[in-house]
Amino acid sequence: MESKSQMWIRRLAAVGLPVLGILVIIGLWAITSKTWATSLPTPWKTWEVSRSYVLDPFSKRGELDQGILRFTWYSLERVAQGYGLALLIGTPLGFLLGMSRFFQALFDPIVQILRPVSPLAWLPLGLVIFQQPGPAGLFTIAMCSMWPTVLNTALGVRSVPQDYLNVAKVLRLGRMKTLFKVMLPAALPYMFTGFRLSLGIAWLVIVAAEMLTGAPGVGGFLWQEYNALIYEHIILCIVTIGLVGFILDRMMGAIEQRLKVA
């Protein structure tokens, strides 16, 4: 049994330590910007310059001068499309790889080779294929974020307990019914791990895609402000990208956890 004071110390630590960590980083940042990297904006200056973008997050003053959450929304829309495409292709592909040794042998090497290719490499190819920055961006997001879904779905399908398949056989379920009523629910927790990792990558890629295509969004804004020499906004974008990615991951994690318990 812990005493009441111990409990308070524990609670204080749970909230206080992360805050302390953030303060330490901001401190280091302030020192850096005051000493050896003087073109790096100070924390206070960053806030001053970013304030109108944060406090009026949905305003639209011009094509490339909008509130930070409006930019975030554009990026999220683009990510949703590319990510949706990745799931649409990746999930069936994962099932195919998981269910058939033939397809596993056929496609696994190519999956392993395409998986580590950077978004910066895919985007020019997308531009060549589609001739337009929009579809090229979606292509890049899909090509980069699909692989965790493919691999985890395949693993999930391979891990369906033989017992469940025996039950399906004794009940003489058809192929489709076995697939949708037994294998899919059994593989779902693995699949969601893949979905979560894929979403993380999709969000990672959006910045690169927007930077290279100049599309309005957090990444596009970041690159434009770098070119406009407003470095404070680069930091604002980085913080926003990090926070949004963190929230997305937490949301997916919560769904995943629910599936695992069931």
Next chain:
Amino acid sequence: MALLELLNVDKSHGQTHVLRNASLAVEKGEFVAIVGFSGAGKSTIISLLSGLSRPDKGQVLWQGKPVEAPGPERGVVFQNYSLLPWLTTFENVYFAVDSVLASLPKEEKLRRTERYLAMVGLGHAHERKPAQLSGGMRQRVALARALAADPEVLLMDEPLSALDALTRASLQDEIERIGRVSGKTIVLVTNDVDEAILLADRIVPLSAGPAATFGPSSEVDIPRPRDRRALNHDPKFRALKAQITEFLLDSRQKRRSGRVEAPSEPLVQLVEVAS
């Protein structure tokens, strides 16, 4: 003609010769218990009888015809329950009813599911997921699932071996009652001689593996319903138990003297009697 039959069956898993020249005939309406050591190939027998695996040599016959694939006429109660964890108790049973008796009207299927859950004493637990049930309750669901699909024979693969003694006893009574009331043909595989004698009409011992085969079968000439407390003092029970135990221990003795590498799996119930 026997309902379900193994004819001179050989079966190997990889390098291990599990069954050699094993023959067994199960008549309609009969309750047969197959008793053997753990690892002797008892699960292999259930898997062969159900059609989930095929013999290397010999034949598995269902009403005189070779078994090609599993089917709902041969219901299986698996050792580890094999309930689908994302479905509730009710849904697990309904899933089987809906798959096997697809042509029935929905009302009828729902009623049937309810009836069989009530039969195994789980009328109160419809909405619970398997993870929220005890081992005994899970096996009851599995039993209800198998029965509700209206099989002609029920194949039970050590259904009670993972349960504690008290739960085990109450489920034994349950199975005895269900067997008696439904008149279903039942094949029960177990490592517990007492359980076999309590439940079955006929007991077939399986010799120690590898290359196990069936010994001479014995009728259980004890009237039903059988009282487990009275059974211990019944001279017929004691004679039968001694006879089967002796066969099993003998077969293991022979295995060991013949082959040094034969697996030795202690069987608690047998050791008690022998000492």
